[in-house]
Amino acid sequence: MCLSRVQSLAVAAVLEDCSDELDVLGLAVALRADKERGPAKAQEKARLTNLRRDCQSISQQVLKLSSELEEKQSFSTLLATLEEVKQEREAKDMKRQTKTQLTQRITTLRRQQAELQQKDCALKETSMLAERLQEQLNDQTIRENTKKILEEKSLALQLEQVLSNNSKAEKQLEDQREMVQIQLTEEKQVHEKSVIFLQNRQKELQLLQQQWKGRTMNMLQEKKKEVASVCCRRTLNVDKLAEMRRKIREMEQVVMEDREEQEKLRQQQMEARAATKVQKWWRGCMARRGLGSFKKADDKKGEKKKRKKKEVMKKK
Incomplete structure (x- = not known):
């Protein structure tokens, strides 16, 4: 959009006043x-x-806009500046969004890592518990074996005493022996069942541990890939930002050079105006006082007046 010369000069004057006020x-x-x-x-x-x-x-x-209005009667620089500011804001918003996304992903990764560590600790505790149960089972089997040996010895002594004492006690001894055998068979069955249960439980815990290890490895690989992709995006954004900064610096350098040139032209114009004013003043002084080249013209006028006076006197 172009303005007339008068409008552009008026707007440029207002903008110069605004620039001075901004400097103040x-x-x-x-x-x-x-x-x-x-x-x-x-x-x-x-x-x-x-x-x-x-x-x-x-x-x-x-100042740049005022100089453009004085020279070209347009304000395309303002539109370009607004577009640059808009692009800078978009770049800053994009950088802020990427930064927030990266922090969120880092926090999620840390939280998942903590969860994995907790699960690993739980698996270690379960394995330690299985080992303790196995030790307790071994201790229990040793105790039962010692108990059986002692009971057999005590039964043998009792049998010897009963055989020596009374033949009637043989029946009681046989009954007791049967009861002891029944108890032993029951205890053996319970022991075997407990051993089978603990072995099955240990196998289940080992399978669960392997599954959790596989899952953790897969999750770690996925998170490493995500971190690598985020780092790549971040490098791309950093490169774009560096390129934009380089362009902005070049544009600022061009603007400063243009401003310096405009300032030089303005100073030259002011010097030329001042020189013309001084010349006009000096010529006026010379003309008023009849000095220099203006003196001859005054002398000629005086001679003409004298000649006219003489002619008038002669006629009279």
Whole structure:
């Protein structure tokens, strides 16, 4: 969109005033930031420095826009600047989102790692419990064997005593022997059942441990792949950000060079105007006082007046 020459000059004058006011505001903010001292006012000082930086950047953009309005009667620079600011904000938002996603994934990975460690500890505890039960079972079998030996010895002594004492006790001894055999068979059955149960339980725990180990290995591989993909994305985003920063620096350098050239042209124009004003003033002084080249013209006028007076006197 183009404006007329008068409109562009009026807008440029207003923008120059705004730039001067922004410079004054930046200086005031800088003075206030210098006054802010102490650890309690560090946040206020940082805010004031950011405000001063914003004022300087806005003042630069305003000057650039005013120069464009004076030269081209358009404001395409403003649109380009807005587009650049929009792209910078989008890049910052993208970087913030990737950072939050990465932190969330890291926290989930840590939580899953802690869960896996807890499960591994539980499996270790179950294996230790199985080992303890096996030890207890072995101790129980040893005790039962010793008990059986002692009982057999006591029964043998009792049988000898009964045989020596009375023949009637033989029947009682046989009954007791049968009862003991029944008890022994029952105890053997219970022992065998307990051993089978513990062996089955140990096998189940071993299978469960192997399954959990396989699952943990698969989960770790998947999480490593996810971390690698996140790192790749992060490197790509960092490269894009570096490229954008390089372009921004180049654009800022071009803007500063253009601004310096505009400042030089402006200074030359001001010097030329001042020189023309001085020349006009000097010529006016020379003309009023009849000095230099203006003196001859005044003399000729005086001679003409004298000749006219003489002619008039002669006629009379």
